[in-house]
Amino acid sequence: MSPKQQRGEATVEQLLTAALRVYASSGQQGFTVNAVTAASGVSLGSLYHHFGSFDGLAAALYTRCLEQLCDVMVDAVRRSRTPRTGIRALVKAYLRFTVEQRDAALFLHASAYSGYLDGHAEEIRAVKEDRFGAIAAWMRPHIEAGEFAPLPGPLIEVLVMGPIAETARRWLSSTYDIDLNEATRCLPDRIWRSLRPDPDE
Amino acid sequence: MSPKQQRGEATVEQLLTAALRVYASSGQQGFTVNAVTAASGVSLGSLYHHFGSFDGLAAALYTRCLEQLCDVMVDAVRRSRTPRTGIRALVKAYLRFTVEQRDAALFLHASAYSGYLDGHAEEIRAVKEDRFGAIAAWMRPHIEAGEFAPLPGPLIEVLVMGPIAETARRWLSSTYDIDLNEATRCLPDRIWRSLRPDPDE
DNA sequence: TGTACATCAGTGAACGCGCGTTCACTGATGTAC
């Protein structure tokens, strides 16, 4: 998990990269220890040396993808000063991540109920708390200043994340052909409309 | 799949009911043929007689749950005359279904990337097309009358389904404690705000 | 600088378990004459 030698880090990196590749190309069903070791060129024992179990590897991969996505969103928000531009930047950052890191985005969405995260829930919760806390901190003064509608925090999150997550899901599953460019153009504004304070209040 | 004798229907029902119960209590990992047959009291061979494979059973269960959820939404929309009341009714119907049919809602959300639906994609697509077509038909005159913002169909869907699906997911996973009553109170209006035409246009 | 030693990293054959599936069979139901 925390290699003490340089070459350890390289091996961990190879395994995680191969795992993501395997998941993207073979799906949940093909996501197995043997497939990952074969794709990575790393031995089975080495995988267990670094991750302890296959669930451990999956959880590490999930955590890494989650951190990448969250960092992108936090960055977007931090560069913005007004609530409107902040929300718009966050939405665009999420959708851009989905395209540019398609495999990571897919893995994040698909792992939600997979079960291999159960044993590592605390670790993941910590990442989410940290990153979403940063976004919440950015929002707080705006909420207090009445620049957002007076909604409970979780509902603001749901109104922002819901449409973009649903857009990403549809694009990733390619069942519905959703136009991501169009979504990137329209959604930021529409989402902001659901959050802004009532004009006549 | 389509039993020719009465008792066949009863067996199918027992299997589907037991399968949903197993999934709800044991999750993806515990969702196996043996667990389902044990919970249902039906023999293994009988399961294969009716569903052909375990994936077949899972797909049938998914389809049944999907139909139930969709019917609830279509009903809600059909009882409404204005776009605003229609959207509000649809949102409330979805959230009510999530509470009242918790296990079915969980199975629907969790099955998205599970892989056992791959072989039955066409069947599922047909159900979705039918039901969402009904909702789209309800919407069309309102869109043409300019009572919705001029958005592409898929984006309207995403703006409606996104926040409620995300709310349901968080409530179902009970990682975040979201208040469903509060959501039912606030979300319909907020979602409508994201869809309604720009007041100053 | 060289040597000894502890620790970290990497290897792959072997194992057991439980999964989905098959199959030969019995019993129940519906139908034809």
Add this chain to the structure above:
DNA sequence: TGTACATCAGTGAACGCGCGTTCACTGATGTAC
């Protein structure tokens, strides 16, 4: 109405495969003196 027969429904022992995991081992790296 009774009998023969085809089909549907249900049973459970048995099978093979591939999964995650273990383990005894070798090799590489870093460190102490």
